[in-house]
Amino acid sequence: MSTGGDSGGAQVKSAVRTVELLEYFADRPGMHTLASVQQAVGYPKSSLYMLLRTLVELGWVETDATGTRYGIGVRALLVGAAYLDGDEVVAAARPTLDRLSDDTTETIHLARLDGTSVVYLATRQSQHHLRPFTRVGRRLPAHSTALGKALLATHTDEQVRRMLPERLTAVTEHTVTDRERLIEELALVREQGYAVDREENTLGLRCFGIAIPYRTPARDAVSCSVPVARLAPGHEQLIKDALFDARDRLTLATRRL
Structure with a gap:
């Protein structure tokens, strides 16, 4: 050679x-x-x-x-499976994801920010007949998902401006496509502690996401997805409470990573 x-x-x-x-x-x-x-x-x-x-x-x-x-x-x-098998966050998150699934009875995801996208690392399927399906390894735009918005919100506004173009891709008719409007929403995400995808990635589906703060900016987040038809006010509050509990559990589980 x-x-x-x-x-x-x-x-x-x-x-x-x-x-x-x-x-x-x-x-x-x-x-x-x-x-x-x-x-x-x-x-x-x-x-x-x-x-x-x-x-x-x-x-x-x-x-x-x-x-x-x-x-x-x-x-x-084989390489993808090896990545997941060797990832310490995925391993540490398993008990919390199982509990979050049991508490909400809805679809649960763990995802990682990769550039301007989120990649799904783990999922727990809903216990209901009507449920979304997302495979491990799927990549979605960060700006159209609750997971992505929760993670983007851990960056400063200027960092987000450097990461994203002024015009964002529309995944559905509800997707926020203006970067400055998204940045305004990220301020609310920081204030309330969680992000919401209002049918911005899949019509008929609402998602709630929360970042895991073992790094700054955060790299990983968890979410709960539920069909709009099943999202009664009481169920929505249960999901939010369960996500905050999951965040606290995951913060403890990943504190040494």
Whole structure:
């Protein structure tokens, strides 16, 4: 293997392209043609094909029966599972998530801020027939979720301005798309201690989120999601009280992390 400067640069470029390809497939479930992948990532077709074939051989990318369509491979799942298995916060949070699920009977999530998105690390499904479904590993915009807003609120207004563009993506018709309006809402989140997603990510679903303050700014948050049709005033207050209790428990559980 050459150790020249050009070779070193090429190796770094190859690594970046590999990661970008895996992230492309992770964000777009299903199988994709070489042409569609090339159009999205913009790599030269010949080098893209060789990189894909290498990833297929290593198990990071899979092909369909024709060998012409590509998707994320099983090794990505193994690495993701290893990340969760080795994460101290996920391990410390399990008893609290179980209790929060029992206390509210609703869907519970633990998520982490990653750039301007939140990534779901753990979930507890609702005990009701009518319930939302969110898989572990799912990535959603922070500004449209209670989890994300709870975490953004632990940053200063100027930090939020540096993190987010002026115009934010609308996930539903209720999503706050103006950054300054979002910043005004974050002030309320800091005051009341929790954030609310009012059908901003999923129509018919309201979520309440609260940050875990073992770091500043906070990195992780928990939430409770409930269909609007089931959200009576008494149930809403029960959820808020349960979230504050969960925050206190998680603060103790993560105090040494």
